[in-house]
Amino acid sequence: MNKTTGKRSSKKVQQTKTMDIVAALSGVTKEKSISMDMVLDTLKDALVTGAKRYLGTPVNVEAKIDHDKGMIEVFTRQTVVETVEDAEKQIALTDAKQIDAELEVGDELIQDLDIDEFGRTAIMTAKQVIVQRVREAEREKIFSDYSERVGELVTGTVQQIDKGTILVNLGRTEAILPYKEQIHKERYRQGSAIRGCIVDVKHNSKGPQVIISRTCPEFLARLFELEVPEIFDKTVRIVKVVRDPGHRSKIAVSTTDERVDPVGACVGMRGNRVQAIVRELSNERIDIINWTEELSLLVRRVFSPAEVKRVFPVGDAKIVAIIKNEDLAQAIGREGQNIRLASKMIDKEIDVYGDEEYSAFSEEKRNAIMSGLPVPEEFAPAPVEGEEAPLTAEFEPEVEDVTKLDVVAEPAEPVEETSETEAIVNEALEEISEGDKDVEEEIDKNNEPKSDTEEA
Secondary structure, eight states: OOOOSOEEOSOOOOOTTHHHHHHHHHHHHHHHTOOHHHHHHHHHHHHHHHHHHHHOSOOOEEEEEETTTTEEEEEEEEEEESSOSOTTTEEEHHHHHHHOTTOOTTOEEEEEOOHHHHHHHHHHHHHHHHHHHHHHHHHHHHHHHHHTTTTOEEEEEEEEEETTEEEEEOSSSEEEEOGGGSOTTOOOOTTOEEEEEEEEEEOOTTSOEEEEESSSHHHHHHHHHHHOHHHHTTSEEEEEEEEETTTEEEEEEEESOTTOOHHHHHHOGGGHHHHHHHHHTTSOEEEEEEOOSOHHHHHHHHHTTSOEEEEEEETTTEEEEEEOGGGHHHHHOGGGHHHHHHHHHHTSEEEEEEHHHHHTSOHHHHHHHHTSSOOOGGGSOOOOOSOOOOOSSOOOTTOSOGGGSOOOOSOOOOOOOOOHHHHHHHHHHHHHHHHHHHHHHHHHHHHSOOOHHHHO
8 A cells, every 4th residue: 555645755834934924925915905916926926936047957846935024935745656657746766765765656746945945035925926916906905996886076187188188187097188078168287186986996917997088967967066065965865967068067856855945955044055066167157946847847957047838748758848939039049059958858859949939830830840840940940049048057256145146946926127238229219210210200300392482
């Protein structure tokens, strides 16, 4: 029966500087928050590789590290056989007896190796591998952490601006603010603080690449959460946000607490809460809407302060809104901006008509509009010419009078108001009218029949 217990050579187990090495490895694991087992496995692999290079012949090398005792052992392990089939794991009986005469077939020959002869190179190799694996572990941890933070608000400093793309230092890693995710009327300087919302995290050869945005709807929602405690503690809920970045946005809010006014909570005392957000967004106009599931009322709130006379649902994806004629330009907005945002807010296509225009339509035209079929060109809403009326919900920094903040809430009763511009225009029209009367009187005088004396 063959012996199965291994015999070791007479070489003394090397323990040179192992305590210092293990202590250093423990420091690395604590500092970098990585697994000690991973570091020890890396060191074992490096020692085995260094030993094989030192021996120069194919042989089975093993390493053992006792973390508690601070001891490192590197040795070869081979099985004694009559005929060698695997030169790395087996050794011939005749060769084994030259090392230990008591060895028999089936025994294991274990020979300790002197770490001092190859350990320095192996430990340097291990250091490089450990550093590389630590970097990979850190990158993986950063990727994992930031992947879970998609949609969160982050603050960093502008590190570099290259061809419109901004590199932002977040501390643990760097983020990219692409040109398309920037508010284009903003100007950024190196070293200045900047906020953004994490929209994506990608793997890159240099590490995780965090992409942030200042134009996404989530960015506006996170700013409201930061400024409005009622939103942060879930008393007020943000239902939906739509934006035309840098120009105008609409945010719908609601609450289940009857004691809380969701719109008033977002505006704050004298508009201080919403003003902070407006300044952050470079004076972007914000409409705050009290959300409701009732479509007709929601449409009126979305277009407020423009007065909506009637709302007609057309199928499941379209509505027709009849607007007070004087408010039609305001409801549409500059280049259709307001109506586009309104359509996104209610997830339906919206056609608007002035009340006077709609009243003048024939029954055939009205049927064509309400049929849900493509509206013939001659029945389509006519484009609004001239300048648009003042936009609602226009929050500007440092507003003293809170009544100037046109917050979209419940539809108010129509109030006849005359703006300063309209007053000037009306005054000019009156002067023109008076001038026309004088001209007409002069013409009438000239056209009166002349007497014989006057003709003479």
